[in-house]
Amino acid sequence: MNSLLLKGLHLVPMTEDAPAGGGDLASHILDASLRIQEGKIKDIGDLSPLPGEEVRSFGGLYAFPGFVQTHVHLCQTLFRGLAEDRPLLPWLREKIWPLEAEHSPKTLRQSTRIAVDELLRGGCTTFQSMETVWHTSAVFEELLDHPVRAILGNALMDDASVPGLPKGFARDSQDSLAECEQLIRSFHGREDRLFFAYNPRFVLSCTEGLLREVGQRAKAEGLRIHTHASEHPGEARAIRARYGKDNLALLRDLGLLGPRTTLAHCVQVGEEEEKILQDSGASVAHCPSTNLKLGSGIAPIVGFRKRGIRVGLGADGAPCNNRLDPLTECRQAALLAQFQAGPGALSAYEATRMLTIEGAASIGLDKVCGSLEPGKSADLVLMDLCGEELGKGDPFTRLVYSASREQIRHVLFRGEFVQL
Numbered sequence: 001m002n003s004l005l006l007k008g009l010h011l012v013p014m015t016e017d018a019p020a021g022g023g024d025l026a027s028h029i030l031d032a033s034l035r036i037q038e039g040k041i042k043d044i045g046d047l048s049p050l051p052g053e054e055v056r057s058f059g060g061l062y063a064f065p066g067f068v069q070t071h072v073h074l075c076q077t078l079f080r081g082l083a084e085d086r087p088l089l090p091w092l093r094e095k096i097w098p099l100e101a102e103h104s105p106k107t108l109r110q111s112t113r114i115a116v117d118e119l120l121r122g123g124c125t126t127f128q129s130m131e132t133v134w135h136t137s138a139v140f141e142e143l144l145d146h147p148v149r150a151i152l153g154n155a156l157m158d159d160a161s162v163p164g165l166p167k168g169f170a171r172d173s174q175d176s177l178a179e180c181e182q183l184i185r186s187f188h189g190r191e192d193r194l195f196f197a198y199n200p201r202f203v204l205s206c207t208e209g210l211l212r213e214v215g216q217r218a219k220a221e222g223l224r225i226h227t228h229a230s231e232h233p234g235e236a237r238a239i240r241a242r243y244g245k246d247n248l249a250l251l252r253d254l255g256l257l258g259p260r261t262t263l264a265h266c267v268q269v270g271e272e273e274e275k276i277l278q279d280s281g282a283s284v285a286h287c288p289s290t291n292l293k294l295g296s297g298i299a300p301i302v303g304f305r306k307r308g309i310r311v312g313l314g315a316d317g318a319p320c321n322n323r324l325d326p327l328t329e330c331r332q333a334a335l336l337a338q339f340q341a342g343p344g345a346l347s348a349y350e351a352t353r354m355l356t357i358e359g360a361a362s363i364g365l366d367k368v369c370g371s372l373e374p375g376k377s378a379d380l381v382l383m384d385l386c387g388e389e390l391g392k393g394d395p396f397t398r399l400v401y402s403a404s405r406e407q408i409r410h411v412l413f414r415g416e417f418v419q420l
Ligand SMILES: [Zn+2]
Pocket: 071, 072, 073, 228, 264, 316, 317
């Protein structure tokens, strides 16, 4: 059996049972060795090498769990810099939908390759992605060649009355659902690291019938739902005008909200809707850079988290960010929370939780990844946080506010060193 012992690390386990608010931060760091067998963390502690075991020593690097992003679009990576200076709806209509409509399986594989390289260089080993309306099998196929864990699906859009749609981009709902069935058969659970989720793009791109059917299918099949919700004031107004109710109330009534649902953005969410979110158990994918760049606003995540709503982080697509870097989103989330709710409203420790265990929990993968503990996948980010330019604060402060991916020395996925 292959066995690898990592020594000389400051381990940052980020386990789910760590005290809320951080408590004594020093107690979250273990100067210990970590043993990897069969791609999983086998043991943590004062460990001596086993006969024949490979040993690697690191001079005091910090080891975090592989970072998690809960909302990206691999398919949009080729469009970086091509959709500037627009709010959400014109951004979609004038740029993103026409660009996505041009995709072929070949360009989707290329887009995926570039995205995954960037995600891994940023320490992100697990993510959830919404793809475009066709050829999503090409994205799954490409991901088979890369050391990542991913939840993804084809974007569902069947409302042809939406203005500005490229020809054929609103697909027949039964055709789209047939593609979902095929993706589930071919890829869901593949290598225990690729998973399918239903991805209705957002309420305004789907008919009520399709939304309802997605809710029913996801429930019957035990699959996840990943959608955009309440991102921009214009979107929220249009939904209210069409349905006579708020976005989240509508999603609830159509059977789309539950513990297996991720809602990207949730910027335009009032008190009543926060309650709906809380009652449903759905999680939020917070995409702070995108929300700023498209002028959508700031999601009230401090309030969400106080209610026990799980919040993960997402870079969203390359054209609305224009980075796919988890540390950028983590820093942005922390800064905005201080601005919105006052200094200390989101500590660096809490922001690190969103990047790791809380992110994993918010997409249903916390039994597999998101923390360093025996039995979990050996996904690690090894960082040098000792440079003078990073200051002398606790490691969470250094990670969130001072560090960038420049400090990443190694990334491991399932116990294998990733070529960065
Ligand atoms: Zn998005």
